[in-house]
Amino acid sequence: xxxxxxxxxxxxxxxxPVGTMAVLAELAGLHDVLALxxxxxxxxxxxxxxxxxxxxxxxxxxxxxQSARRIAARLPELDLAVQAQAEGKxxxxxxxxxxxxxxxxxxxxxxxxxxxxxxxxxxxxxxxFGGFAPGFGYMVGxxxxxxxxxxxxxxxxxxxxxxxxAGNYSAVYPRxxxxxxxxxxxxxxxxxxxxxxxxxxxAPGDRVQFxxxxxxxxVTDPASPAENVTNAGVQSGLRILxxxxxxxxxxxxxxGHGGLGVSVAGALDRSSLRRANRIVGNQPSxxxxxxxxxxxxxxxxxxxxxxxxxxxxxxxxxxxxxxxGTATAQxxxxxxxxAGDRGDWSWQERHAQMATAFALLDGEVLMLGAPERxxxxxxxVRGGVDTEPVLGSRSTDTMSxxxxxxxxxxGFIRAGKATSSNVVGNPEVQPDFPDNGVTVxxxxxxxxxxxxxxxxxxxxxxQDWTVTPRSNRVGMRLDGKGLKRSRNxxxxxxxxxxxxxxxxxEGQPVLFLAxxxxxxxxxxxxxxxxxxxxxxxxxxxxxxxxxxxxxxYTLPANSSQTSPDATQTK
Numbered sequence: 001x002x003x004x005x006x007x008x009x010x011x012x013x014x015x016x017p018v019g020t021m022a023v024l025a026e027l028a029g030l031h032d033v034l035a036l037x038x039x040x041x042x043x044x045x046x047x048x049x050x051x052x053x054x055x056x057x058x059x060x061x062x063x064x065x066q067s068a069r070r071i072a073a074r075l076p077e078l079d080l081a082v083q084a085q086a087e088g089k090x091x092x093x094x095x096x097x098x099x100x101x102x103x104x105x106x107x108x109x110x111x112x113x114x115x116x117x118x119x120x121x122x123x124x125x126x127x128x129f130g131g132f133a134p135g136f137g138y139m140v141g142x143x144x145x146x147x148x149x150x151x152x153x154x155x156x157x158x159x160x161x162x163x164x165x166a167g168n169y170s171a172v173y174p175r176x177x178x179x180x181x182x183x184x185x186x187x188x189x190x191x192x193x194x195x196x197x198x199x200x201x202x203a204p205g206d207r208v209q210f211x212x213x214x215x216x217x218x219v220t221d222p223a224s225p226a227e228n229v230t231n232a233g234v235q236s237g238l239r240i241l242x243x244x245x246x247x248x249x250x251x252x253x254x255x256g257h258g259g260l261g262v263s264v265a266g267a268l269d270r271s272s273l274r275r276a277n278r279i280v281g282n283q284p285s286x287x288x289x290x291x292x293x294x295x296x297x298x299x300x301x302x303x304x305x306x307x308x309x310x311x312x313x314x315x316x317x318x319x320x321x322x323x324x325g326t327a328t329a330q331x332x333x334x335x336x337x338x339a340g341d342r343g344d345w346s347w348q349e350r351h352a353q354m355a356t357a358f359a360l361l362d363g364e365v366l367m368l369g370a371p372e373r374x375x376x377x378x379x380x381v382r383g384g385v386d387t388e389p390v391l392g393s394r395s396t397d398t399m400s401x402x403x404x405x406x407x408x409x410x411g412f413i414r415a416g417k418a419t420s421s422n423v424v425g426n427p428e429v430q431p432d433f434p435d436n437g438v439t440v441x442x443x444x445x446x447x448x449x450x451x452x453x454x455x456x457x458x459x460x461x462x463q464d465w466t467v468t469p470r471s472n473r474v475g476m477r478l479d480g481k482g483l484k485r486s487r488n489x490x491x492x493x494x495x496x497x498x499x500x501x502x503x504x505x506e507g508q509p510v511l512f513l514a515x516x517x518x519x520x521x522x523x524x525x526x527x528x529x530x531x532x533x534x535x536x537x538x539x540x541x542x543x544x545x546x547x548x549x550x551x552x553y554t555l556p557a558n559s560s561q562t563s564p565d566a567t568q569t570k
Contacts, residue, residue, distance in 0.1 A: 019527030059495025135192025154180030244295030286384030311374030374433030386416030482507025
């Protein structure tokens with residue numbers, strides 16, 4: 001252990017609320033950021049869920065609004081002047097320096113191409129924090145000789161393994177993705193590999209030494225680490241006949257991995273997932289199928305107990321012989337199943353009810369219609385969907401590619417053993433779901449409402465915003481009269497949360513959902529209260545949203561407002 005002393009800036013400068021379940025600590029610089037991060041990881045507060053360091057801030061997520069308020073009150077009391085930090089491991093990364101922007105970086109720094117390579121390999125870099133994508137580490141060097149701006153026009157696709165610079169940081173892109181950093185080289189090092197005990201090759205706190213090599217390096221994008229399709233020998237589960245528009249396996253998400261660049265993901269409508277699991281007698285966090293806009297068709301392999309919750313849809317159950325391209329009852333008998341041994345049982349089309357447990361007998365096919373209201377529907381099978389967990393969760397993260405692949409025709413999902421009761425639950429009453437009318441969502445101001453004047457913040461809550469077709473699980477893109485910032489410049493990337501209303505330069509808000517990037521560089525004017533994220537996820541494309549300040553919150557002009565129970569110091 002080494003002792004790090006910083007007597008001139010030894011405390012948290014300010015604490016800003018980030019919605020109702022997180023707070024953002026502002027510090028004097030990266031030195032204090034790392035000290036606070038180390039302190040919180042070694043001595044976590046009660047109720048602390050995750051810690052996400054960034055350039056000048058530390059985001060602390062909590063398990064409840066009460067925990068968030070307690071953490072906000074205690075953060076300014078912490079003494080960061082002396083903080084013990086463990087020295088991370090040293091990682092060597094072989095690099096071919098032939099990047100598209102190498103010459104431009106040489107010009108911007110005045111070092112020339114050879115000088116850039118010498119400066120990059122001649123110092124030890126430390127991974128300060130993670131973000132953007134799993135395995136993407138923001139590395140700081142021992143000097144600032146390679147400080148360069150981001151590209152004025154980001155690339156739509158940066159190859160996996162690209163070694164890059166931006167600001168005072170260096171990084172390696174772990175997978176192909178958009179990006180605006182200056183590319184100086186490439187490596188074959190696998191920055192993110194779920195087959196390792198520690199997936200990130202260089203985690204926060206580790207040190208990195210780049211070494212120049214001459215041989216060409218072939219870089220491939222890592223394949224998805226988990227599949228939901230199993231071999232034909234499995235005899236209990238659901239065969240996918242049609243996945244509809246998009247069907248994904250989701251549970252309650254993977255928490256506590258923000259420092260590695262991994263978002264929580266999980267079901268967008270968490271209450272519908274929990275309701276489905278209660279009804280079929282599953283554990284609350286069992287994995288289910290989340291589907292949008294109807295069209296999902298599944299066939300039972302072995303008798304199954306199912307339920308469907310969320311956006312209400314017509315549930316039609318057809319006998320095998322009436323479904324084109326599926327096995328008949330006689331075919332199933334030949335395979336050793338039981339569909340042909342039901343005596344005088346009559347195979348007639350029937351209908352099931354939402355939020356009610358029902359049987360799908362071997363060979364029968366369940367078809368989901370289009371939602372009458374809402375957008376997302378959840379199909380639960382008794383025992384839960386059994387796939388290999390990734391970082392403790394079976395959820396699909398559409399942004400990072402972690403978790404099971406989206407369901408596809410011909411695939412198969414196993415029924416697991418994640419039950420909590422020997423019996424199924426009673427039918428439940430579902431809430432009202434949004435239609436194309438106006439859905440009102442409560443928001444908490446900040447953490448960066450002070451980037452907007454009173455007129456812009458009034459406009460945020462005085463108009464209807466339309467959900468555009470460009471929306472997805474990463475975020476809902478909203479269309480309306482754009483919000484104008486009251487200050488110029490760039491905001492240093494900082495941690496963010498689901499429910500954040502990030503405002504890009506054009507002024508059209510993006511409402512972050514579960515698969516959002518864990519850090520962002522656009523100001524967040526407000527955050528939807530956590531308990532209304534389920535409702536937000538059910539607003540359909542073309543639906544309208546109106547925001548209002550949550551009870552107990554008022555908004556003075558040009559200042560960041562906190563709840564009366566929260567603590568903020570300037």
